[in-house]
Amino acid sequence: MDTIFALASAVGRSGVSVIRVSGPDVGEVCGLVLRGSRPEPRLASVRQVLDTDGGILDEALVLRFEAPHSFTGEHVLELHVHGSVAIVNAVLRRLGEVPNCRLAEPGEFTRRALVNGKMDLTQVEGLSDLIEAQTEAQRKLAQQIASGGLSTVIDGLRTDLIHAAALLEASIDFADEDVPEDVTPEVSRLLSASLERMEKLVSGQKYAERVREGFEVAIVGLPNVGKSSLLNAFAGREAAITSNFAGTTRDIIEVQMDVDGIPVTFLDTAGLRDASDPVEQIGVLRGKTRAEDADLRLFLLEADESLPIEKRDEDIVIRSKSDLRPDEAGGVSSVTGAGVTELLDRIGAILGERVAKSGLASRDRHTAALNSASVNVEEAIRLAGLGQDHYDISAEEIRSALRLLDEVVGRVDVENVLDVIFASFCLGK
Ligand code: GDP
Numbered sequence: 001m002d003t004i005f006a007l008a009s010a011v012g013r014s015g016v017s018v019i020r021v022s023g024p025d026v027g028e029v030c031g032l033v034l035r036g037s038r039p040e041p042r043l044a045s046v047r048q049v050l051d052t053d054g055g056i057l058d059e060a061l062v063l064r065f066e067a068p069h070s071f072t073g074e075h076v077l078e079l080h081v082h083g084s085v086a087i088v089n090a091v092l093r094r095l096g097e098v099p100n101c102r103l104a105e106p107g108e109f110t111r112r113a114l115v116n117g118k119m120d121l122t123q124v125e126g127l128s129d130l131i132e133a134q135t136e137a138q139r140k141l142a143q144q145i146a147s148g149g150l151s152t153v154i155d156g157l158r159t160d161l162i163h164a165a166a167l168l169e170a171s172i173d174f175a176d177e178d179v180p181e182d183v184t185p186e187v188s189r190l191l192s193a194s195l196e197r198m199e200k201l202v203s204g205q206k207y208a209e210r211v212r213e214g215f216e217v218a219i220v221g222l223p224n225v226g227k228s229s230l231l232n233a234f235a236g237r238e239a240a241i242t243s244n245f246a247g248t249t250r251d252i253i254e255v256q257m258d259v260d261g262i263p264v265t266f267l268d269t270a271g272l273r274d275a276s277d278p279v280e281q282i283g284v285l286r287g288k289t290r291a292e293d294a295d296l297r298l299f300l301l302e303a304d305e306s307l308p309i310e311k312r313d314e315d316i317v318i319r320s321k322s323d324l325r326p327d328e329a330g331g332v333s334s335v336t337g338a339g340v341t342e343l344l345d346r347i348g349a350i351l352g353e354r355v356a357k358s359g360l361a362s363r364d365r366h367t368a369a370l371n372s373a374s375v376n377v378e379e380a381i382r383l384a385g386l387g388q389d390h391y392d393i394s395a396e397e398i399r400s401a402l403r404l405l406d407e408v409v410g411r412v413d414v415e416n417v418l419d420v421i422f423a424s425f426c427l428g429k
């Protein structure tokens with residue numbers, strides 16, 4: 001097993017940069033690269049980091065962890081060096097000269113943590129999301145998953161399914177003797193309760209996925225109603241071009257924002273009017289499609305024009321340029337800023353209800369496995385209801401469901417999933 005190292009903190013200049021080393025040869029690394037005695041495990045100490053010729057590369061705060069009590073489960077050394085590009089490069093170069101030491105691949109530390117049983121697959125996914133999190137809603141969801149929230153729910157399901165299978169199998173073994181009691185009611189109770197929990201996980205996934213990827217809110221309206229200006233007012237910066245001429249926004253402009261902790265991508269669609277120019281028609285059509293697919297539409301109207309696409313229940317309809325009609329209540333003005341905060345609050349409240357519905361299953365991978373497992377469990381309930389001579393095939397359905405749940409947490413071989421997950425990891429994690 002190689003010993004791996006990488007910069008764990010962000011690339012570029014900073015106060016402190018953290019270089020992480022993990023593997024069997026951490027002891028050798030300490031001996032070769034650090035002046036003085038080997039750092040005590042889990043105690044911060046200051047050491048000179050030495051070059052091959054004995055020259056001092058930097059003075060670093062060092063932390064040593066002994067296997068298995070570390071993030072990866074291996075021996076680990078953390079070097080907290082001064083955060084300059086030159087120091088980091090020099091220390092990484094020096095580490096590369098130590099025998100059996102090499103630069104880590106993206107996600108390799110976490111991969112080792114997984115292999116060594118320090119975390120399961122859902123926690124790895126949660127950690128990946130945690131590192132990517134940009135808003136509070138994303139942080140909260142990722143934190144719950146990273147700390148084992150989904151694993152706990154899956155474990156609870158496993159326990160009940162194993163119990164149900166055990167009851168059925170015990171009855172099969174007693175088939176020739178007097179069966180003490182009919183297990184069917186207890187088995188169906190356990191299975192139905194499990195099924196309900198699995199369905200709940202599945203139904204919350206689409207919201208969790210929105211939290212991870214961001215909600216899309218399309219600003220819809222005719223050219224010149226003030227869409228781009230409103231987006232600018234939202235963002236508080238020049239995110240889209242405003243102009244007096246219709247049709248400036250040719251394509252779709254996307255602006256990502258944090259609305260009350262919720263990740264939102266605002267779409268400034270091309271003005272949805274009847275265009276005669278074929279090129280413009282394409283843009284309008286694209287805008288319509290994107291707006292229809294968005295999570296929420298914000299219809300901006302200047303007068304009493306009709307809506308260019310269908311309005312759905314929670315979609316917002318609001319009058320723009322309210323500063324031009326001072327005697328009229330409501331509306332929004334990008335010029336005076338009147339109503340802008342209220343409008344953002346309204347969007348935050350609508351999306352916040354959806355965030356609240358998000359479950360801990362947050363990926364397609366989870367729901368695919370849970371949906372298949374649900375089919376197995378439904379079938380198991382049906383078969384168990386047919387009586388004792390169907391108990392063996394009912395138990396077999398439960399075993400299939402269990403294998404699928406094991407896939408979710410990575411208890412069974414999941415090499416193909418690993419590559420996908422770790423490909424998205426940044427270096428040093
Ligand atoms: P879009 O085509 O819907 O994106 O509209 P723009 O944001 O480009 O705005 C079209 C014109 O309306 C520009 O001249 C803006 O300055 C003007 N405008 C936008 N919002 C307001 C507003 O709230 N009040 C006033 N008085 N003018 C606005």
Ligand code: ZN
Nearest residue numbers: 227228241249
């Ligand atoms: Zn515009």
